[in-house]
Amino acid sequence: MKLLTVVAAWASIAAGSALQGSCSSCDIDLKALGKSLSSTAKVYCPGTSGFKNVTTRWSVLEEPKVNVVVVPGTENDVVETVKYANKKNVPFLTYNGVHGALVSLGKMDHGVGISLSQLRSVKIAEDGQTATLGGGVMSKQVTDGLWAAGKQTVTGTCECVSYLGPALGGGHGWLQGHHGLVADQFVSMNVVLADGTLTTVDANSELWWAMKGAGHNFGIVTSVTIKIFDIEHSDWAIETITFSGDKVEAIYQAANDYLIKNGTQSADIINWSYWMNNAEADPNNPVIVFYIIQEGVKAVDSIYTKPFHDIGPISIDPQSGTYKDLAAWTSIALDSPPCQNMGFANPRFPIYLEQYNVPAQKKAWDIYAPAIRGSSAFNNSIFMFEGYSAGGVHAIPADSTAFAFRSENLLAAPMINYSPTGEALEKKAADLGNQLRNILHEATGHDDFRAYINYAYGTETSEQIYGSEQWRQQRLRDLKNKYDPEGKLSFYAPIE
Template sequence: MSQFKWVIAALSASFAAVASLDIPALSPRGAELLPQANYTELAEQLSNTASIYWPGSETFEDIVARWSNLSVPVANIVVVPGTEEDVVQIVNFANEHSAPFLATNGFHGSIATLGEMSDGIEIYLSQLNTVEISQDGKTAKIGGGIRARNLTDALWAAGKQTVTGACECVGYLGPGLGGGHGWLQGHHGLISDQYLSFNVVLANGSLVTIDETSDLFWGMKGAGHNFGIVTSVTSKIYDLEYPNYAIDTIFFSGDKVEEVYQVSNELWITNGTAPVGLNSWSYWYFDPTIDAEKEGVDIVDPIHTEPFHQLGPIKNEPKSGDYRDLATWTGISLADGPCQKTGNANPRFPIYLKSYNPQAQKQVYELFREATTGPNAHFANSLFMFEGYSQQGVKAFPDDASAFAYRSDNLLVAPLLIYSPGEELNQEAYKLGHQIRQVLFEGSGMTTMDTYVNYAYGDETPANWYGSDSWRQERLAALKEKYDPDGKFSFYAPIA
């Protein structure tokens, strides 16, 4: 690999060393079915807009198909609720029959812990996708099944916007329950920082509203998938202030790795001079590019791009448009590969960093290059993501504001290894991903392996996902014991 893609997007725990490289056991699809239950009885309790799908039907197979086919959850039946009350009925039915259940909205959750669900009911929230804007235009009640692009479009039509995940096909709630990064976080904070209240179906089947008066409100914003099914959320929204954006895509050869990340440190990270509207992204992959995006302008200010142009890039491609173009520019729109179900395995090995270590960047570049080029490269279609979102809005909240623990970290880094799953390649990917992450960790000077739970591989610890401070772990454990003592919500990065 002789090139990599550097994206300059300008828009307005304790560490546990890997003692063994044996991959965790993965659960294949096709486990034993649940004992026959009276699903006719359940259907009679649901609204007339709800649906039930069985294995073998085209709809069932489409719903249960995942973006990553590594350690997938196994469902014996899919129930699509039409109302929030339907979710109550489904959970109570599951509890009565001792059936595991898993709420989904889309197909991107790829953490290996999902494979612990070897049978059960999938509760697919896609129909809970409404957006109701308040009369004062400052908040919106948003259904738990809405996707990022649908929410963006609905708010845009009303001259509004809010922080969503950058990828168009991911849900709004899923990323937010783990904190949630997005283009507008420099202005307003994380996705979860926008939440004012949740309608949640708890493990006991009750539908409750959780707001700042509840002890659970803190835990829902960063570890929310451990406590219930969010059927709707009331969120802050904002006037559409910066509709137009610009991007500059700059292509570099691989021998520029150290120089590019040194310049990035000096410009924005080490000196803390990144403006609120600037997000810097870079991708590594075979024949990549570089993008730079700036809000409220039609061309990126050369002050942000000229230092990179002086390094001698292969080429650059400036573009202008509006906020809705960002996903296309960065390769994460509905039409792009990350929004397709290909049958591949797509594990990620994320780590947060304070700044780039140029020497470590060079070292992991060589590891990645060797694995993705050449006639025997098993991971040729993989990519390496370096996400540098603006941080002002995130750091405006105190560190203890929510269960999300990593407000002081500046960069989200993750190799994404794409391959056709099989035991040998699963082992190879596991070894490579952990080797890359270990190099970055050792080069970071940090004492904890801070890990973004929404990208996690799945063998990390709760301290990696939710912060290693003892008070955080104790607070989360107490909430889990109070609201989900039987661990019904433990298939996604469980607290314990």
């Protein structure tokens, strides 16, 4: 393996940038980079707490490996780091929330990490119509910063992920029924291209189309200006309804009939569900946890909940609060288990659906439930079904962005969690995840399955994550060849 190494003497030469630790063995001398960085930049070497903090990932499956991490203090620090990596012919990889879990990241076996963790500003424009965000800002920071000013926007749902990580792949969120995807809120962005050029990309730019759905392949976004909106509803409510597995068919038939309604789900309604072990609900068997979320109310309307009550759940838990409570209610808040870096491999196998195919849901349950039950190595797994309102997504022309799957209404993904013990268990997990996805895919009637890039396993084809239309693939390849001909930005869901 080719190794990037750094002289220990950098500590005294780095022009004011903070170097933590000694990156020893002097194959490559990085003192020139140190001199070009701002005084607020930081450089972390392996074996230090700073290096560990910015490189520890949510999923340990096929982790990327780097030999030094630069934490830019300014946008220009990103420019200088990319230029230097290119000059020394070593790969580079950008980090935000370190939640990316595609196995393609494992192809990064040495090089420079670029952590955007110091670029986390939220600045609201004087007219209150837009906000400019630092490239490393986290979703919760955006939500909290805007909420304090009476504003909101579409962000990813999970509090511990970055804003831009999901956004560059399209990005689903609670408010998409009104405003579209996270990427649909972009107004302009500063982007460091593969050659180290800093450029502003907006609706007049050739790259604008590509950045909204395939942006990971085209540059490092150091800041982005987005549309924001007045808070329309402070009140939100949820019912968490837990069922035994024998109700699987009735649950998803009701979801089709009373919630999704052939893609016309009301903009104020969201339905989610998890298939998971929950010892409090059933100590011996997995259960189905079904969420019905509604905005603008203190209790979810019974027109939506009664059909599910009539099925005969194990428990019903109604709650009320604000938009800021949604992540905690659905167990994806900062302090929730899924947001902790616990050393698990967490591969996902996503597929978009137009509606639930009830027989396929039953078939998948009958395979999934015994696979995660009891002392199984996969007993921390979660099968996720995300049913956002899709009106705002449908309203935007499908050919206007690189995100290709605007006609879909549901996102399903088994997430097979396990403590890695070797290749045999890794293969078993992948086989289970792919088997479950294939069951749902066969029921769609589509020739090819359609996968959400931000949940992808990493072995999906370009057609499966960027759309199968020939013109889409050609446009992406042409842009890739023009802006990144050497494939420097190709570790995360590469265009091939």
